[in-house]
Amino acid sequence: MKPLVIKDVSIGEGAPKTIVSVMDATTEGALATIDQGLAAGVDCFEWRVDFSENVHDPAAAAEESRVLAQALPKNPLLFTFRSTSQGGQLTIPVEEYVALNKAVIEAEAIDMVDIETWIGDAAVSDLVACAHAHGVAAVVSYHNFAGTPSKDWMVALLTHMQDLGADIPKIAVMAKTPADALELLAATEEMARLHAQGPLLTMAMGRDGSITRLAGELFGSALTFCALENASAPGQVDVSQARRIMADLHEVLGK
Numbered sequence: 001m002k003p004l005v006i007k008d009v010s011i012g013e014g015a016p017k018t019i020v021s022v023m024d025a026t027t028e029g030a031l032a033t034i035d036q037g038l039a040a041g042v043d044c045f046e047w048r049v050d051f052s053e054n055v056h057d058p059a060a061a062a063e064e065s066r067v068l069a070q071a072l073p074k075n076p077l078l079f080t081f082r083s084t085s086q087g088g089q090l091t092i093p094v095e096e097y098v099a100l101n102k103a104v105i106e107a108e109a110i111d112m113v114d115i116e117t118w119i120g121d122a123a124v125s126d127l128v129a130c131a132h133a134h135g136v137a138a139v140v141s142y143h144n145f146a147g148t149p150s151k152d153w154m155v156a157l158l159t160h161m162q163d164l165g166a167d168i169p170k171i172a173v174m175a176k177t178p179a180d181a182l183e184l185l186a187a188t189e190e191m192a193r194l195h196a197q198g199p200l201l202t203m204a205m206g207r208d209g210s211i212t213r214l215a216g217e218l219f220g221s222a223l224t225f226c227a228l229e230n231a232s233a234p235g236q237v238d239v240s241q242a243r244r245i246m247a248d249l250h251e252v253l254g255k
């Protein structure tokens, strides 16, 4: 598996890299969150545009992406519109979703873009091609808040995302039992060992899934979403605690 190097961060090498969500309505608020994250040693930032006052204005969102990227000369910036069914704040028609993502990609300020699978393979491929044409890495994502599908189903989905051109295939499922966490880890391990061409991003949400957010170095998940002040999904671990635990695990694994 080849690491994905973006700015000063090598994703897929060593301990998983931390990422926190920026969930502010205004640019000033987002910049303050980024400052707070940088001070806490966060590696990557996810701008959750579904919280932004610019969400219905692609040109304003593109401009905001430039301002946020300027605050991050060394750390990757992921752009995400998260739909309601996937755990986000609102839902927009696919055409509006594609137009918003294209406007921000074409501004060439962001480093990665999150593309939700529910929009369908044709729209996913269209956005992946647009991202690659502008030097932006594609994270193709799937969320399931109802439960954890079988290992084989998750491996098939991760493989399909990769076939669609994803630089980072990503799945988040809900763990209701510790066995669900094991299922997600087994899918991640199998995908990493047999099929992955680059880094993966997988997690089980909820209290019983938290362990999957910390153990990625061994099982094959290269990035982990953490809580800065507020969590953006259930089961996220505080970023300082996650960094400590993952640094300790990295040391143990190196022995």
Ligand SMILES: O=C1C[C@@](O)(C(=O)O)C[C@@H](O)[C@@H]1O
Residues within 6 Å of the ligand: 021, 046, 048, 080, 082, 087, 141, 143, 172, 203, 205, 225, 226, 232, 233, 234, 236
């Ligand atoms: O896709 C993800 C992962 C996530 O849902 C989590 O479970 O940590 C949090 C979201 O902000 C992010 O967009």
